[in-house]
Amino acid sequence: MKILLVYYTGTYHTRYLTDRLARAFVDRGNVVERVEIARGVAAVCTEGYDLVGFGYPIYGFNSPLPFNRYVARMRIVRGQKFFIYKDSGETFAINNASSRILLRRMRRRGARCVGEYHFVMPYNIHFAFDRDFVREILAKNEKLLRILLYDLDHGTGERIRSRLIYNIASALVSIQKVGGAVNSFLYRVDRNACTQCGKCIRNCPQQNISQKKGKIRFGHHCDMCMRCSFYCPHNAIHIGFLEGWKVNGDYHLARLAVEGAPDRPYITEDSRGFYRCFVRHFAKIDARHRELFGE
Numbered sequence: 001m002k003i004l005l006v007y008y009t010g011t012y013h014t015r016y017l018t019d020r021l022a023r024a025f026v027d028r029g030n031v032v033e034r035v036e037i038a039r040g041v042a043a044v045c046t047e048g049y050d051l052v053g054f055g056y057p058i059y060g061f062n063s064p065l066p067f068n069r070y071v072a073r074m075r076i077v078r079g080q081k082f083f084i085y086k087d088s089g090e091t092f093a094i095n096n097a098s099s100r101i102l103l104r105r106m107r108r109r110g111a112r113c114v115g116e117y118h119f120v121m122p123y124n125i126h127f128a129f130d131r132d133f134v135r136e137i138l139a140k141n142e143k144l145l146r147i148l149l150y151d152l153d154h155g156t157g158e159r160i161r162s163r164l165i166y167n168i169a170s171a172l173v174s175i176q177k178v179g180g181a182v183n184s185f186l187y188r189v190d191r192n193a194c195t196q197c198g199k200c201i202r203n204c205p206q207q208n209i210s211q212k213k214g215k216i217r218f219g220h221h222c223d224m225c226m227r228c229s230f231y232c233p234h235n236a237i238h239i240g241f242l243e244g245w246k247v248n249g250d251y252h253l254a255r256l257a258v259e260g261a262p263d264r265p266y267i268t269e270d271s272r273g274f275y276r277c278f279v280r281h282f283a284k285i286d287a288r289h290r291e292l293f294g295e
């Protein structure tokens with residue numbers, strides 16, 4: 001098969017998943033092409049592809065704005081088969097509604113969804129996940145990836161269903177429509193900490209950061225992807241009203257993946273509070289994996 005992977009990523013978690021997917025598809029003898037959405041990337045047409053995968057991180061219970069805009073510009077062949085791989089830091093049921101805009105656009109263009117998969121990835125905002133938890137997440141993702149590949153081979157994939165109330169809530173929480181533009185007025189750099197290394201300028205997917213007269217400046221077309229502040233080597237970027245939720249520091253996903261799951265499960269039946277939402281999600285992945293592969 002010839003497969004196209006179209007994805008958006010802020011802090012490269014979705015890129016990590018895309019790497020894993022692409023490698024798995026290639027290992028099975030497929031041809032894979034990929035498009036990482038960023039400012040200035042030309043919209044592609046799906047003609048000639050047997051399958052298209054759409055990948056995105058969930059932002060405020062929605063797909064990111066630049067992702068939606070890019071998909072709107074794509075030319076989609078009628079009857080096009082596609083699947084969705086999305087990721088987020090928690091598995092609250094409202095996240096089930098996050099693909100509603102993508103699904104609506106694809107339905108209008110006569111495309112056919114052959115599966116939707118929700119991968120947990122560590123938060124790049126709110127708070128940093130514990131190392132062992134990340135190891136457990138990555139191990140579960142390998143199982144989900146195997147399930148995804150099985151489904152695509154056997155036509156057993158399904159869309160993640162969402163209740164109407166979550167669709168409405170997800171539409172209401174669509175803060176990113178104005179969030180990035182408003183918040184960008186509040187961004188600033190700690191001049192004592194900043195070494196002007198230029199990493200934020202080079203990496204911004206929107207080319208929204210520049211340097212003028214020795215000062216780092218932020219424009220007003222920010223995606224709120226957090227790449228600049230997450231990877232700033234000196235934690236020098238203040239991100240306005242999200243400052244209290246800033247996460248600074250790479251998780252080194254590839255390295256943690258090699259270590260495998262922790263010896264003792266991080267999420268158990270007794271997990272409480274925020275961690276409770278993962279119990280059912282992980283149990284479902286384990287059960288399906290066991291059903292398909294007996295492990």
Ligand SMILES: Cc1cc2nc3c(=O)[nH]c(=O)nc-3n(C[C@H](O)[C@H](O)[C@H](O)COP(=O)(O)O)c2cc1C
Pocket residue numbers: 008009010011012013014015056057058059060061062087088089090091095121122123124125224225226
């Ligand atoms: C602006 C913003 C909003 C987010 N909203 C959510 C959310 O609603 N639910 C969630 O579980 N995670 C949320 N996250 C966390 C990301 O979905 C998660 O860390 C993801 O793995 C980031 O992927 P990326 O590195 O490819 O951008 C949000 C992150 C950002 C930056």
